[in-house]
Amino acid sequence: MKAFHFCENKMAYTNVNPRKAARRHLAAANVLDRQSGPGDQPGCRAVAGYLYGIAGELAVKQMMLNIGLDPSEPAFYKHFPELKSMLSTVRGPHARELRRIADNSALFQHWHTKMRYVHTSEIQDGWVDKWKKSAEDLINQMEAV
Secondary structure, eight states: OOOOOOOTTSOOOOOOOHHHHHHHHHHHHHHHHHOOSTTTTTHHHHHHHHHHHHHHHHHHHHHHHHTTOOTTSGGGGOOTTHHHHHHTTOOSTTOHHHHHHHHOTTTTTTOOGGGGGSOGGGSOHHHHHHHHHHHHHHHHHHHHO
């Protein structure tokens, strides 16, 4: 497997591990999702939703590495929903799982990095529940590949 180095003026980190990062972001999202102190919700839940999406993306990027995709490919620098669109073009003997992810219209529906700028009231509880399930499913899929 090729080393995964973010470069091209994107990031200068050299010890990148999407597998561990996916698990870490999922764990952090779960902590925020369960926060119940005064004033914690609904804001912490909205941030949890954002982190569920990041965890899902990282799981997908680990799967991309697992099947031998070159980390310099543009898809490694994309977020949902653009990342899903790019997965639909992946070819090769082990690309079927990635294409299934791309074809799943429910996967991270309504999730976008721009959500971090919107008011909490725009992030629906039902979406967060679905994003959590999607992140968990993708991480389980990542572990199986």
